[in-house]
Each structure stands twice: as structure tokens, then as C-alpha cells.
Amino acid sequence: METFFAEPLLHLSLMAIALIAGFVDSIAGGGGLITMPSLLSAGIPPHIVLGTNKLISASGTLIAALTYIRRRLFEPKLWIACALATLIGSCIGAILAKYLDASMIKKGVPIIIIGIAIYMLIPKKQAAHKINNLIPSKTKQVCSGLSLGLYDGLIGPGTGSFWTLLANSLFKQDLVRASGIARFMNLMSNISALATFFYLGMVDWRLGIMMGIANMLGAYIGAKSAIKYGAEFIRPLFIFFVVLIAGRLIYIEYLI
Structure with a gap:
């Protein structure tokens, strides 16, 4: 009887986590900080986790990006250079991920995740820029797209948060518009990496689609909330949840 219920309960739990991740990601970024350790904790092979997480993330970022564009x-059209560079960087990162040792992924990801969570916990001065119509520097766009695209394809967690901070500080966008830029660029890198992982056979489509649907719902609710209320109300809960899951992974990988 336990075996009969184990898989459906696991799937429901992962879908609930994906919904929360989509909500958080569309507001502050970092949804992968929640879904990746959850998939690893569920016993999914590390390389499959990388590909499946991209399917989940792509589903949510699509909805969130469209919401920001509609508003x-x-x-x-102002960010074409950045989008193309992000696509290229993410593809290169995903190819490199194929050659990462599985044990390195399992042991390294929780450390990276907690490091990013601590970084996000540190108060940062986010400039309250007025909305401007300046055309962003193409050189800055290409450099940003290649570097963050590469990171997203290779590892992934925290990319949305990095994009938000970068758009706010480097491109002088107000926080809500910076979130819109982050969602779109995250979508570009997710699509590129997902296509690469699909070609390499590193995606669990059944699980990814189930969690992707839940992630889309969370992203829709989160994007609406972000536009209305801003990002700060979710951050403490987000950090707590991320550290809790990553801490469990560290316990499993290093202490047992």
C-alpha cells in the first residue's frame, strides 16, 4: 500500500513545490533554488535534474515574461543583442554541463545554493530609478547575456535574481522593469538550455510537464503580485525555504 501511494504523493509534493517556486521566481528570481534541490532530494539523477529543471523553469518564465510584456x-526590441547573447551562452553552458561529474553536481549544488541564498539575504541598495527610454549599451548587453546565459545553462539557480540586480544597477532600470528584463532573459536561457538538454537526452518529460504546469500557475500569480506589491514581501520566506532544502541536501551528501 505504501508503494502504491508513494509515487503519486511524491509527484503532488513536487508540483506544490514547483507552484511555490514559480510564484517566488516571478517576483524575486531564484525559483531554481527551490526546484533543483527538491528534485535531487527526490532521488532524480543529477544530470536529469539539470534538464528537467530547465523545462520547469521555461514554463514559468514564459508566463511571467508575457505578463510583463503585456503590461x-x-x-x-531594445534587448535583442542581450537575448541573442543569452541564447548562445546558455547553449554553451548546457553542453559543458553534460561533462560534469554526477557526484560533483550532487555535492556542489547545495553549497552553491546556500552561498547564493546568503548573498541574497545581505541587504542591497537597489536604486529607485525613474522609468527611462534610453537604449541600453549593446556591449553591456552582450557581455551580460553571455556570462549569465553560460551560468544558467551550466548550473542555473539564482540566475533570475542576478538578472534583476544587474538590470537595476548596470542598466539603471527601476525594480519592476528590472524584473521584467530578468524574466525575459531567463526565458531565453531556459529555452536554449532545454533544447540542448533535450538533444542530449537529459530531460524527464513526464515529471517536467507536471511540475511545469504548476510552475506556470505560480508564475502567473507571482507576476501579478510583483507588479502590484513589489518583491520585498516574499524575500524572507524565500531565503528560509531555500536554506532549509539545501541544508537537507548537505546533510544527506556530507553528514550521513
């Missing part, structure tokens, strides 16, 4: 909080 005219992001203009894709």
Missing part, C-alpha cells in the same frame, strides 16, 4: 514593462 508594457518590458520592450523586447
Whole structure:
């Protein structure tokens, strides 16, 4: 009887986690900080986790990006260079991920995740820039897209948060518009990495689609909330949840 109920309960739990991750990611970024350790904790092979997590993330970032575009909080035509560079960087990162040792992924990801969570916990001065229509520097766009795209394809967690901070500080966008830029660029890197992982056979489509649907719902609710209320109300809960899951992974990998 326990075996009969184990898999459905696991799937429901992972879908609930994906919904929360989509909500958080569309507001502050970092949804992968929640889904990746959860998939690893569920016993999914590390390389499959990388590919499946990209399917989940792509589902949520699609909904979130469209929401920001519809509200005219992001203009894709101004960010073409950045989007193309992100696609290229993410593809390269995903190819490199194929050659990462599985044990390195399992032991390294929780450390990286907790490091990013601590970084996000540190108060940062986020400039309250006025909305501007300046065309962003293409050189800055390409450098940003290649570097963050590479990171997202290779590892992934925290990319959305990095994009938000970068758009706010480097490109002088107000926080809500910076979130819109982050969601779109995250979508670009997710699509590129997902296509690469699909070609390499590193995606669990059944689990990814189930969690992706839940992630889309969370992203829709989160994007609406972010536009209305801003990002700060979710951050303490987000950090607590991330550290809790990553701490469990560290306990499993290093202390047992």
C-alpha cells in the first residue's frame, strides 16, 4: 500500500513545490533554488535534474515574461543583442554541463545554493530609478547575456535574481522593469538550455510537464503580485525555504 501511494504523493509534493517556486521566481528570481534541490532530494539523477529543471523553469518564465510584456514593462526590441547573447551562452553552458561529474553536481549544488541564498539575504541598495527610454549599451548587453546565459545553462539557480540586480544597477532600470528584463532573459536561457538538454537526452518529460504546469500557475500569480506589491514581501520566506532544502541536501551528501 505504501508503494502504491508513494509515487503519486511524491509527484503532488513536487508540483506544490514547483507552484511555490514559480510564484517566488516571478517576483524575486531564484525559483531554481527551490526546484533543483527538491528534485535531487527526490532521488532524480543529477544530470536529469539539470534538464528537467530547465523545462520547469521555461514554463514559468514564459508566463511571467508575457505578463510583463503585456503590461508594457518590458520592450523586447531594445534587448535583442542581450537575448541573442543569452541564447548562445546558455547553449554553451548546457553542453559543458553534460561533462560534469554526477557526484560533483550532487555535492556542489547545495553549497552553491546556500552561498547564493546568503548573498541574497545581505541587504542591497537597489536604486529607485525613474522609468527611462534610453537604449541600453549593446556591449553591456552582450557581455551580460553571455556570462549569465553560460551560468544558467551550466548550473542555473539564482540566475533570475542576478538578472534583476544587474538590470537595476548596470542598466539603471527601476525594480519592476528590472524584473521584467530578468524574466525575459531567463526565458531565453531556459529555452536554449532545454533544447540542448533535450538533444542530449537529459530531460524527464513526464515529471517536467507536471511540475511545469504548476510552475506556470505560480508564475502567473507571482507576476501579478510583483507588479502590484513589489518583491520585498516574499524575500524572507524565500531565503528560509531555500536554506532549509539545501541544508537537507548537505546533510544527506556530507553528514550521513
